Amino acid sequence: MNLRKYTILGGVFHVNYLHQPSQPQELASVPNLRITRSFLPNELQHVDFFESYDPPAPTDPNVRKQPEQIEEEMRKQEEALDRLIAIDLTWPQHVIFLELPIVCVWMEKEKHWTKRYVHDLKHNEDKGTMSLKTQVFGIFGLATLRYANLPFQAWDVKPESNGSVTINITTAIIILEFNVKDGLVCISQLQNSPNRALLDQIGKYVKLHRVKKMLKNAGIDIFPEHDGYCYVDGSCEKHWPTEKHLYSNMAILSGVFNFSWSRWNASQGRRNIVVQMREYAPDRSKQKTHLLVLVNPMKAYYIDCTEVSQAFVDKPVEGSKFCADLLNLVRSTTGIFIRKKVESYSKINVYAVYEFLVATRVVSFS
Structure with missing residues (x-):
């Protein structure tokens, strides 16, 4: 075995x-x-x-x-x-x-x-x-x-009005919602569970390692190891240094921006990562539309393509400047208010979100 x-x-x-x-x-x-x-x-x-x-x-x-x-x-x-x-x-x-x-x-x-x-x-x-x-x-x-929950069907990272970050992960059967606050993580929702396992843990904030242990012991393993792609059909392992650096950028921006899964990501090979992102205001009823971002080891840029396009187009939007990574891309395309808001976001929460993204590897396994 x-x-x-x-x-x-x-x-x-x-x-x-x-x-x-x-x-x-x-x-x-x-x-x-x-x-x-x-x-x-x-x-x-x-x-x-x-x-x-x-x-x-x-x-x-x-x-x-x-x-x-x-x-x-x-x-x-x-x-x-x-x-x-x-x-x-x-x-x-x-x-x-x-x-x-x-x-x-x-x-x-x-x-x-x-x-x-x-x-x-x-x-x-x-x-x-x-x-x-x-x-x-x-x-x-x-x-x-072990990896019956992988690959993920969808994922989403968005800020909340209280300064926390909500992360949604949709697997083939289970739908999980996590909330990251003050450097701690809690399971805020668990849907489609066949029994009452883990219901007593809903809403309890603990360290990430305890959440991982709790979920694995309950049969929900969404934390792939380094060789997880060997046992998961439909995954596309991305260039690890690029993927890890992207998670760092996403965590820094998670207090202001909404990131989510893109259907184009898995088809773009190992060195290209495609995600959706937009500026997000929790207290606003109408939000901006998502933009597609392509990130590779050389640069990051918005592409002239959408989720409903007939075919994938990796052409940069008109007037794009060269940006080495996602963080530099945001700094060059947003105003001073957004930049200050990003810089003032809780560093403890930034690290907790980064740890969670690295542990789940949502970009490679979705």
């Missing part, structure tokens, strides 16, 4: 075969007298158990079998399965399974998880239960795809 791709959720289950020491026995011939035969050590002892089982070979579609042969093979398979250990499990309610979990067994000698000894796995999604047959006793875990 590749733990870079899969993760064990909901704890582990110990299913063991134990030998119980002799218990006191009543002597019918002598009232009020009980006798016990003691064997040392007088404690529960593990009993080794292993049942051989060979899964049926896949059927060849080109070979036709008689009904009697098929029936005989099914009977033998059922007899072999009946010799295995039958286990019924209920899904833990404190975690969210976005995909059907895989049952695996911990191999103590080899120090790894395997599903080799688990057979006939059946799920009941409505009741949140499963049944299985296993060849061994031991430690069992429920494994699920």
Whole structure:
């Protein structure tokens, strides 16, 4: 079981075969007298158990079998399965399974998880239960795809009137909203969750590392590792120094500007990053329209293209000046009021937003 791709959720289950020491026995011939035969050590002892089982070979579609042969093979398979250990499990309610979990067994000698000894796995999604047959006793875990939430369907970063920053992330199933305030992060909304996991954590401001741990333990891993792109279909890993520097610029501007996902970003290769941005005033009912920004290792500029354009155009807007990055682009195209507002924004919050963007890598995984 590749733990870079899969993760064990909901704890582990110990299913063991134990030998119980002799218990006191009543002597019918002598009232009020009980006798016990003691064997040392007088404690529960593990009993080794292993049942051989060979899964049926896949059927060849080109070979036709008689009904009697098929029936005989099914009977033998059922007899072999009946010799295995039958286990019924209920899904833990404190975690969210976005995909059907895989049952695996911990191999103590080899120090790894395997599903080799688990057979006939059946799920009941409505009741949140499963049944299985296993060849061994031991430690069992429920494994699920680590990055089932990736790639993101959309993301959005916008300032609030109280000086905080709201970050929305839409995955294939779950919709998450975070609020960054005074250097702390809270989950402000959790939509489309299949159970009540994490509802008691809504609105609690904590450090980012605690939010990451809490979400991962609950089965919502939106924080890809450096090799996450190897296990996520549809992602486009961007040039990391450029991407990281862009997150720094976005965090500095997050108190004044609104940034969001662009449908053109994934198709522009590794060295080009496309995002939407606009000046945002939380107390204003009507906001400005989004502009598309293209950022690469050499420069950043507004492009003459929109989200609804027929085709992508990387041509700079008329009258553009050379700007090395997004921050310089904003400084060269905005007035003194906006620049001062950017400079006066809380540095603690800037760093917290930057940490969050680096941890989620929304540009590469959307």
